[in-house]
Amino acid sequence: MSGLFKLGKMTLQSLFSKPATVAYPAEPREYYPMTRGQVSIDIAACIQCGTCERGCPTGCLAVDKANYTWSINRYQCVQCQHCVRSCPVHCLTMRHNYTESATEKHVDVYGLTPAQRAVKDAEARARAEKQAKAREAALAKKRAKAQAEKGGAEKAAGTGAASAAKGGAGTTAGSGDASGGDEGARNA
């Protein structure tokens, strides 16, 4: 008999203690703050950079820059949290409740309200104008530099011609520099 009823104490304890299981759904399940349920987005904070879409191992995310939308196929998502970790502006978070059940598979699309869209459009216009100005400034700077180089080259060619008249050396180098200066100006 020594080898029998080894589990008796524990089994008796179980009879008089509360169940180890949860009577779901009558008793709701308690989640931990860390529980990975589903990804949610603060779309107003999203900068549409597409980092989440590129890094997603299941390809369940899509960023539509033209329409300012972010969409997720929750039935493909494996809650790996890669997007949440890689988001540069931290607009993605992991909610602890699971995806709600549904009768048909669908893609959740998150977009901006008209007011938010107007703000984003204004921001985009301002950004585009700023970029255009910066481009123009860079172009003007490049032209000025090319002009300066051209002037320098002509001066050097003049010096080269003078020295050629004296001894004949340096003629080829002088004309070469001048043609390079012309080419640079054309490119500019």
Added chain:
Amino acid sequence: MAKKTLVPFGPQHPVLPEPVHLDLVLEDETVVQAVPQVGYVHRGLENLVDKRDFQQFTYIAERICGICSFGHSMGYSQAVENLMGIEVPERAEYLRVIFHEMSRMHSHLLWLGLAADAFGFESLFMHSWRLRERLLDIFERTTGGRVILNFCIPGGVVHDIENTELEAIVSTLRGMREDYDQIAATFLDDASVRSRLSGVGYLSKADARTYGCVGPMARASGWDVDVRNNGLGAYSALADFKPVTSQDGDCYARCQVRVEEVRQSIDIITELASKIPDGETLVKIKGNPAEGAESLTRIEQPRGEAIYYIKGNGTKFLERCRVRTPTSTNIPGMCATLGGSDLADVPNIVLTIDPCISCSER
């Protein structure tokens, strides 16, 4: 000489959590040969290195198997780190080993429950799984997932675990110990368990070496093969580590090794939690694996040694990823063990290698 009969075992069988098929050639009630057939759950995961970059593949490696998921992510991450010459922060190494040992505990408790279910001890099965639930709660509380943790990535671990949380984990494990001792005593001393497992499915040490067995299956035959013995990662910080072995080589010995390994894991976690250094837990990986670079890593999964081989091609995609899992290594040994056994003992013998078919088919 009795007439030979062919009895199919599986792919669907009450004792098998996953599908594997065995053709059992019987003479009367005795098995004379067992021919395995695998391939029911092959998913072609290794081939996905063509379509997913080496960082994304971590999540795929973790999903090779649901039970040893953390081990797979750890083995793959170590392979990537070796390939790219990345040094992982020391605290991350400790956290990895702590979670790997907890994952071993939950795997062994799952197996103990399945074993109890296989030999018809339902209450023991439920108590084992009730205890395992506490570990799953720890996983969910600390990483957000119960089974797939997504905690280990190349470069370290995704977030730090506070020292106070580690103390809470150690305290939970200490609390489990009293309950676990009762369960362990039942597995090791109960007369009905002994009658089902003792002397069944004998595998000698020589045969274990011949068939290349790994993990608890080899250690139960007296061969102390254990990758943790090499002292890689935070295992080197342990004051003393000796693999759990048994000399009997039967189903009871395999059960005994796993029962003791759970206790050993609690000791390892307690020791490492007291020694864990402060510091960073993640280094960012820059660049891609070099063309032609190769890396081979071994880790000790709950079921035995797993090998990860990866090769780079200069892009963000790997050229090759190969995983050798313990179950595929133990299947030849299991078939050898089945020869000469009774038909009624086949379920117990199959179960004592702790078959993980998802691992072996990938």
